[in-house]
Amino acid sequence: MTQAVEHQGIESYISRFEEIERRSATGPGAWLLPIRKAAMARFCDRGFPTTKQEEWRFTNVAPIARAEFAIAPRGNAGVSPADLSPFLFGPRGGHRIVFVNGHFDPALSMLDALPRGVSLVNLGKALADETPPLQAHLTRHADYRSEAFPDLNTALMSDGAFLHVAKGAVIETPIQLVFVSAALEKSLVTHPRVLIVAEDSSQVTIVESYVGRSREPYFTNAVTELVAGENAVIDHYKVGRESDGSFHVGLTHIHQHANSNVSSFAVTMGGGLTRNDITTVLDGEGCNCALNGFYMSGSGQHVDNHLIVDHAKPHCDSREFFKGVLDGRGRGVFSGKIIVREGAQKTDAKQSNMSLLLSEDAQVDSKPQLEIFADDVKCTHGVTVGQVSDDAVFYLRSRGLDEKSARGLLVYGFAHESIACIRPDPLRKQLTELLFERLPHGRLFKEAG
């Protein structure tokens, strides 16, 4: 792989890969090695993306390429259950698997008494045990598009979560996957990997959280593959609460079989640079998918949500509803691509992206794209970027609210409309609380919900 060294900043990743290569040449997980090799080769070929590439035009990852990140040593870096409790919910913190700096932490996890039909283990163990459905699915979905970051994750992943929901199982309590970054001195990189397989006619809610407790900048390069079997119902939440100044690049790739119903909600409230790629392939008739999201971006923050909905089969509905509130010198990017394949008739796809700018210096770039190869389809998209409406401010003031309260309430309402779509009560309440803390004059509206 010497030809690749021309790309900036990839040497440390190459040496890390060589280490993995040596270790896993024999024994369990050997089947993965050729896949890792191919991914690494592609990554070395291309290096990190640059703003010259269309899909990265508005998001500059040069700071990631330039920085030196180390792999964290094992150990929980002093993270205690109390540190985690603000991010958890449910009795005793709920069913969860917890990782600290990329390493599975059994003490912080709660894997006993899982509901019937649920199997939740760390990927390291699943690989060692050669758990059957793992091999059929892991890496089989997410190299769709072969982007640099997922390739890097595939090459270098060492741990993560494997959630399997048995055919017909209906799981009432949310399953939480928690990834904590708690760098001590060095800047760390993790490549967390998640595989979720919900078999036919199962139902489950998953909350995947990325939590930062670090003053050092760090880099999370996450990939989640989610497979929805026929008629399965999945609610997936990705909650980004990384530390200031951190880098988070994550792909959530969803593969839907016939009549499955998947909703995904990506909320980003924290971090420095965040890029969420969310892609879904509707690979059977009668699928429903809803990709929703909300983010706040202030000075020093850049939040990029990149969506692809691939209507591969007829009679599927997709809905995208993303909102952002930008303040200070915050940046936001939205890119939403809807592909309707030949023969995917009766597709019904709607997309909406709304951004509220609270300052002169905030900036948002929004790019809807439709690629339609069928003729009997409904596709609509809408983009709004603006400030709170003067009409609405006047309406509230004419009822006695002072200007500050009126503007604050309108911003709250804008954000809350999105957060209100979150179904698990405790998660919705947690995030509503965060709105009160983060929004201008938010404290005034604590009871507005």
Place this chain on the structure above:
Amino acid sequence: MLHIRNLHASVDGAEILKGIDLHVKKGEVHSIMGPNGSGKSTLAQVLAGRETYDVTEGSVTFDGKDLLEMSPDERAREGLFMAFQYPVEIPGVSTNYFLRAALNSLRKHRNEEELDAVDFLQIVKDRASIVDIDARLLNRSVNEGFSGGEKKRHEIFQMAVLEPRLAILDETDSGLDIDALRIVADGVNKLRTPDRAMIVITHYQRLLNYIVPDHVHVLLDGRIVKSGGKELALDLEEHGYALFEKGSTGARLVTS
């Protein structure tokens, strides 16, 4: 209570109100009628404090205080209320919360105790019957997804909760079918008190079959061209505005 003297107002340099004089005593109901573009809504908006209009001349006093000096919210806290012609939708904010925040800002101004959710609910129940409003509507976002009739009823409901001393109804009847119109008018009639004055702005005489005004004014081209009792509305119904157009601006009409 309200004294408007020689009020001129313009938007983007175009003069819309060209010298309005109007005096409203407490307990009175005044109706202002006029065709589209005569300045009816501008008058309402100027009184409520909309900043897109420039008042270029004249004065307005409300209980002796200079109304034009006050911000829109100060006017509301002093007891002025406008029912909007086009109520604004506010996604993500429940009607209940919005109204309680509004009422509490008024109560605070009057040095009354702010109401908690439970006390407020009592008031809501008490007033909801006035305009026959579905209490479930109040859990929805403000005006969002309300039908045209629900929006107008909601405006009158707000008036019932906020109990203003002067209410301006800006074309509250427009677009309503006869059943909705009766409900709205009925609500307004229940809110008529000896202390509360109302200015009812309308395009159609029909509303005045249900809300019987003490005074009727005809607004044309930014001026009140005729004032009279409730029978003036019937004249209008019969003859239309042309009658007054000739009377007021005959010279211009002749030359044109």
